[in-house]
Amino acid sequence: MTCAELLIALLRDRYGADTVFGIPGVHTVELYRGLADSGLRHITPRHEQGAGFMADGYARATGKPGVCFIITGPGMTNIATAMGQALADSVPMLVVSSVNRRDTLGRGQGRLHELPSQQQLLAGVARFSHTLLDPAALPEVLARAFAVFNGMRPGPVHIEIPIDLFDAEVSAPTQWSAPAIHRPAPDPAGLATAAAWLHDAKRPLVLLGGGCVAAPEAARALVERLDAPTVTTINAKGLLGNGDGASPSPRHPLDLGANAALPAVRELAHDADVILAIGTELGETDYDVVFDDGFLLTGRLIRVDLDPEQLVRNQSLSLGLIADAGATLEALLAHFPTALLRQGQVRTAAALEALALPLDPAFAPFVPLFDTLNEVMPEAILVGDSCAPVYAANHLVTKSEPRRFFNASTGYGTLGYGLPAALGAKLARPDLPVVAMVGDGGVMFTLSEIATAVEERLPVVILLWHNGGYEEIRRYMAANGVTPIGVNLHAPEFQTLANGFGCLSTRVEDPASLAKALAQRPEQGPLLIEIDAHRWSTG
Structure with a gap:
């Protein structure tokens, strides 16, 4: 060969x-x-x-x-x-x-x-x-x-x-099967200490990150046995869902969502006496998206991660376990054969009521958007760029399973991610509808990938939120007394461009017209739905 x-x-x-x-x-x-x-x-x-x-x-x-x-x-x-x-x-x-x-x-x-x-x-x-x-x-x-x-x-x-090695002759290996790789299990002594601390806690808190997505059943069972309010980060969304991908999932009564940067959840975190953090880097874009270093943990912090260096970053550690998240969730379950009662659901409900997310002026315009998506496409994978609907979705959206919601607003935070990543998701899961949530600024980075969607006949819905440029940066400049420069962009005729690629397109201004467009989406090939942000927000 x-x-x-x-x-x-x-x-x-x-x-x-x-x-x-x-x-x-x-x-x-x-x-x-x-x-x-x-x-x-x-x-x-x-x-x-x-x-x-x-x-x-x-x-x-x-x-x-x-x-x-x-x-x-x-x-x-x-x-x-x-x-x-x-x-x-x-x-x-x-x-x-x-x-x-x-x-x-x-x-x-x-x-x-x-x-x-x-x-x-x-x-x-x-x-x-x-x-x-x-x-x-x-x-x-x-x-x-x-x-x-x-x-x-x-x-x-x-x-x-x-390039001189591509056509070099080489012998085929005698063994074609892949080696079996098993991730580390938690240290028994460390696990026993963690379980003892969690058992004695009066105000426990659980933080679950993307490292847990392969073990949703164990994650759900453990937080219920601990009766602990639980933050599920953006990459962990759906971990505590009902597992029924065909219907929208009501928020689990212990799920605080990805709201760790908001005041009511920060108060819970500050007051928690024992915190269990599994498969999460405790990074800024999950826990401090307001960028004021205000997410403070004063209780004993137990962290579980495959990366030993990650255990000592961002927050002061009390106990660290270098282990697989799923194996640790399962092992901890064995230490809690029956559920504890510590007002976890009451504390979670109080925090969410204090947040009043659907009434928050920053999120309220997007509530009918996600209600419509849930009604028409409850099982859809939502893939987002860095744009206004995605920022709101991080707080508002719940999913029934993991791997149904991800975007580029965390960590590296690049623009141009949403459209091509949605195509990759659709190729991976042809059995599920996929929605790309993009803005008129960020989509210009990778708009040409509409051609790929047309060529591969991928029925991806492209929701394009048109707010006239880089709205988030525009507001950030204004709030900091900076004259807006470079944020008011000339926009193309997106529908004309989409049609030029061979992609169907339409423009909507309200939830009813959005629902109609979604219901009539093509079975083969993409559909671009442009939403006029100003008219949507003002009715």
């Missing part, structure tokens, strides 16, 4: 890959030689950033790594932003790229697509970046990548292959 043929065979037969995102170029032609007959589906985005965001959406919707084939040089600088977002949110992504011939590496000869060091460039947005110098080492390097995905805190991995 050639090195390129072996790569494709390993991805398909050993690691179960079924989809590859990439834009072919002269440096990757040999990588594509055997792809047509491989059984792998190749998706061609219109920009490498789109490829990375599609792989991200694919991974978040399924838990499987998204795979990208990327060209040397500009292809790698283009995908770096998407890798940065995936790194921030611990999303598994395999980026395989070409690089210049081995005898030219680092010589600065002005070769096509040459960079001083691709590996150094990408190392900062990857769990690791590796240059393959011996084709016989490919199985080992791939095994290392999937060990990261399956055995530790995941994220992007970059493997670059010199």
